[in-house]
Amino acid sequence: MNIRNLLSSALIGAVASARAMTPMATIAAARRFGRRTPGELMLLDRPLFKYGAMAMGLGEMAGDKMKTAPDRTVPLGLMARVASAGIAGAALAPKGKETAGAAVAVATAVPLAYLTLAGRKRAMARIGQTRSGLIEDALILAAGTAIVALATAPNAPSTDTKARLR
Template sequence: MQKYFWQTVGLGALAGFRSITAPALLSNNLSKFHTRGLAKSPLRLLQKPWVAAGLKMMAAGEMVGDKLPAAPDRTAPPVLAGRALSGALVGATLYKVNHDSVLKGALLGGAVAVAATYGSLFLRKKSTAESGLPSSVVGGFEDILVIGAGLALSKGTALGSPAGRAL
């Protein structure tokens, strides 16, 4: 399997937990490692520092909003669609950077995001019930997991740079 396949799976899963975090991490890395693979593509906007900064701010807002009592259920159709689109965006971008099928990347990222959405909901409910902690506290631990996994996923790599290809 190609490195970008596993990056797509990892970031797609993160999109299922927190929809904006995955594109924020990818955009942050792409803003440092400009690739020719995105030239003349609308996806090249993810390489812009202002896009990376905006996505990071949105990700922080999402993490705060997730703890509010009025936060919508992550499996509500519009929310689930957003998570699927986030995973699809990450997958399409990684596959485009690596000169592979954008559609294949989008389908993989979107499917993993949907699966991770249901998996994360199960884990959140189970953890809340078994620990006796409020859901917002468990959500805080979920945020730590997402940030830690995202940083580990991209640590020491030029996430978004072509695997085995020259920039």
């Protein structure tokens, strides 16, 4: 298998390093707007999980600005990154390569969490927690959205839709 086949999985793992819930939230939003992932992903097709993932993504971005927000490298934060990166990495991997996609995403997310935390701490020292968080949010949301948009495809119209279009 060509490593480029798992590039989307690695990139979504990088997104998870900075915002644990953004990978699942962007994939859930893409599924909500009629896009399909290359890999199998039944979990986020269920409304509870789909809307829950999107809400958690927004909640994480809001909570990140709080003074009491824990570092992303605490055990619970790393576990969230492993879960989110694994699910998203599997979904963006080619069909039949979901396990490899999950592994690549997790292997990217965990070490990069330490690097993105170091960068965020430097930014916080210069421009403050809220401003640095908003900038990081914008960059990570844009990256996650772009990765998912490029890795997914529109769902094929149903035969009813095709008939109506004629």
